[in-house]
Amino acid sequence: MTTHVLIIGAGAIGLSSAFALAQTGHRVTLLDRGPAGGESTWAGAGILSSLPPWGYGSEINDLIRRGSRLWPEWAERLKRLSGLDPEYLPSGMLALDIAECAAAECWCREHDWPLAEPPATVARLIGRPSQALWLPAIGQLRNPRLAQALRQTVQTLGCDIQTHRAALNLVYEEGRIAGVATADGLLQADVYVVAAGAWTRSLLADNAAGLDIQPVRGQILLFKAPPGLLPCIVYRNGHYLVPRADGHILAGSTLEFVGYDKSTTEAAKDELLSFAHDLLPELDASAVVRQWAGLRPGSPKNIPTIARHPHYGNLYVNSGHFRYGVTMAPASAEILARLITGQGESLDPAPYAWPNRQLDKV
Ligand SMILES: Cc1cc2nc3c(=O)[nH]c(=O)nc-3n(C[C@H](O)[C@H](O)[C@H](O)COP(=O)(O)OP(=O)(O)OC[C@H]3O[C@@H](n4cnc5c(N)ncnc54)[C@H](O)[C@@H]3O)c2cc1C
Numbered sequence: 001m002t003t004h005v006l007i008i009g010a011g012a013i014g015l016s017s018a019f020a021l022a023q024t025g026h027r028v029t030l031l032d033r034g035p036a037g038g039e040s041t042w043a044g045a046g047i048l049s050s051l052p053p054w055g056y057g058s059e060i061n062d063l064i065r066r067g068s069r070l071w072p073e074w075a076e077r078l079k080r081l082s083g084l085d086p087e088y089l090p091s092g093m094l095a096l097d098i099a100e101c102a103a104a105e106c107w108c109r110e111h112d113w114p115l116a117e118p119p120a121t122v123a124r125l126i127g128r129p130s131q132a133l134w135l136p137a138i139g140q141l142r143n144p145r146l147a148q149a150l151r152q153t154v155q156t157l158g159c160d161i162q163t164h165r166a167a168l169n170l171v172y173e174e175g176r177i178a179g180v181a182t183a184d185g186l187l188q189a190d191v192y193v194v195a196a197g198a199w200t201r202s203l204l205a206d207n208a209a210g211l212d213i214q215p216v217r218g219q220i221l222l223f224k225a226p227p228g229l230l231p232c233i234v235y236r237n238g239h240y241l242v243p244r245a246d247g248h249i250l251a252g253s254t255l256e257f258v259g260y261d262k263s264t265t266e267a268a269k270d271e272l273l274s275f276a277h278d279l280l281p282e283l284d285a286s287a288v289v290r291q292w293a294g295l296r297p298g299s300p301k302n303i304p305t306i307a308r309h310p311h312y313g314n315l316y317v318n319s320g321h322f323r324y325g326v327t328m329a330p331a332s333a334e335i336l337a338r339l340i341t342g343q344g345e346s347l348d349p350a351p352y353a354w355p356n357r358q359l360d361k362v
């Protein structure tokens with residue numbers, strides 16, 4: 001029997017979940033109060049790695065590694081099915097000023113993150129004496145194009161996407177969800193998934209107890225430079241530059257705990273300008289064409305929750321991917337699809353179970 005799944009939130013996580021479920025023959029409806037992919041997913045830099053890879057435990061590393069390995073194939077499929085190019089680019093990443101470079105190198109070798117001698121175009125960026133590693137397999141996606149390609153693909157696969165329609169609240173019955181209230185009436189399905197990013201807790205209200213997902217603002221500056229000025233992603237002490245194929249270069253990002261405030265600030269602009277010019281002085285000649293901010297779904301230790309609700313049998317959450325939701329999206333979608341359908345290959349869901357804290361209310 002076909003299961004009808006209603007996903008609330010059409011960001012990278014909701015759209016990828018819909019993609020995974022639609023491919024296994026499920027009927028999927030996606031609901032978003034804005035456009036598809038218009039929040040954190042639009043604002044992100046699209047680096048397909050954690051920063052840095054050796055900075056995290058196995059729960060994060062497993063999702064990152066599987067996600068980043070799946071993306072090249074997913075990107076090809078999205079391109080074929082949608083006719084839109086999410087601009088997957090295996091640009092590689094140069095990590096600079098690494099505090100414990102020998103340990104990081106060891107970690108990469110043990111955890112199957114390929115390292116190599118940088119080519120001359122990349123090596124010139126190392127400049128002054130620096131503890132550096134070149135990770136040639138790390139790729140990137142262009143977020144707004146990714147969201148468009150995902151949206152078009154899931155529609156091609158038969159999913160119904162209802163944008164500019166907010167979920168006001170879930171309707172709870174004894175042990176299950178009976179529907180989602182919207183301004184235009186009740187929407188009903190067999191299974192419900194909350195993938196509402198930084199808004200997941202507010203939507204679940206009292207039934208979010210145990211989930212610690214909160215907005216964390218990130219700001220980015222966009223330069224327009226001649227194509228090829230920067231050959232790869234460069235990461236240094238929490239900041240990065242990301243070159244797009246058409247010459248745009250992103251400088252990111254900040255980590256700010258300011259609630260749901262999405263405004264940009266002069267302080268962040270100064271911080272990112274100073275980082276970008278120090279790393280790549282040639283950027284002096286390039287114009288800053290845009291600055292923006294997005295709200296990441298922040299979670300403790302960056303561990304997302306991909307789980308069934310402890311008290312409502314047909315309610316699932318796929319949220320809290322914090323700094324790496326685009327990278328993790330395919331691997332998280334696989335886990336969710338397996339939890340719902342009992343089928344398919346995925347990582348072990350156990351590390352992403354509902355946080356083990358008392359619910360205030362049942
Ligand atoms: C500056 C910045 C840089 C980043 N860089 C990277 C990076 O390089 N690599 C990486 O992997 N990740 C990066 N991220 C993180 C990544 O963007 C996020 O983890 C990811 O986008 C989260 O996706 P999501 O679908 O959970 O959330 P979102 O994209 O925020 O989507 C949630 C959706 O839910 C909808 N919604 C909320 N409430 C409701 C409601 N009541 N009813 C209906 N719809 C609702 C929203 O409108 C939204 O569209 C970055 C983020 C930022 C801000």
